[in-house]
Amino acid sequence: MAEKTVTIQNRHGLHVRPATQLAELAGKFKSPVTIVKDGQEVSARSIIELLTLAAAHGTELRIKAEGPDAAEAVDAIQKLIDGRFGLE
Amino acid sequence: MKLTDLVSRESVVGDILSTDKKGALRELVEALRVARKPAGFKTTEVLGALMKREKMGTTGMGGGVALPHAKVEKISALYGALGRSKAGVDFGAVDGEKVHLIFMLVSPPVEADEHLAVLKRVSAGIRLPNMSKFLRAAKDSKAIWDLLREMDQSVGA
Numbered sequence: 001m002a003e004k005t006v007t008i009q010n011r012h013g014l015h016v017r018p019a020t021q022l023a024e025l026a027g028k029f030k031s032p033v034t035i036v037k038d039g040q041e042v043s044a045r046s047i048i049e050l051l052t053l054a055a056a057h058g059t060e061l062r063i064k065a066e067g068p069d070a071a072e073a074v075d076a077i078q079k080l081i082d083g084r085f086g087l088e
Numbered sequence: 089m090k091l092t093d094l095v096s097r098e099s100v101v102g103d104i105l106s107t108d109k110k111g112a113l114r115e116l117v118e119a120l121r122v123a124r125k126p127a128g129f130k131t132t133e134v135l136g137a138l139m140k141r142e143k144m145g146t147t148g149m150g151g152g153v154a155l156p157h158a159k160v161e162k163i164s165a166l167y168g169a170l171g172r173s174k175a176g177v178d179f180g181a182v183d184g185e186k187v188h189l190i191f192m193l194v195s196p197p198v199e200a201d202e203h204l205a206v207l208k209r210v211s212a213g214i215r216l217p218n219m220s221k222f223l224r225a226a227k228d229s230k231a232i233w234d235l236l237r238e239m240d241q242s243v244g245a
Binding site: 011012013014015016017020023024046047048049051052053054055056057 | 144145146147149150151153155157182200201203204205207208210211212214215
């Protein structure tokens, strides 16, 4: 089990493009990854689920993974979010 | 904002006939123009903006659902349209599957929070149990619009 807390830093939040990037990245790992916002937990592999979070700029998210490559998955997703999805 | 406010009854296209992305989007843009007659709305301009966004990455989100969207400077309100394709549209979706439900959003330049709120509304409705299956199997555009109303009721305010 690996976990990290991150803050959405890109100005427009988790809209369709970053959600798509996040889901594609999460899908590359064997370990299922979930994203938690204020107690709402969704699969990081699903763009539709991620969009239901409506995570705006400044929102704190918890990344959780469990499985053989959990730590790598959480690290990779943290880098994507901290790097503002390469959008700005 | 309710889905039934976003998508008027006449902005539902029960049978998208085109199987290519641009053709399908054109049908939806035209349906929206005829249904809502938005001021400053030009089909070619809106279609161009939607296709430009698609070139940055497909909005085919997987599971047969696409969420094409674009900002258009000159319009004054947020408009949505919903199209259903029985044959499926080649959208270059992330899962490689054809798209059967197209939720299109055309907005003036809006605040990020408002955009996220609309995306949340649409995605929360679509992911209701069996909802995309029901939308795909619906008899006609009236039945699809009734399902939108159900989505509004289930998702809440």
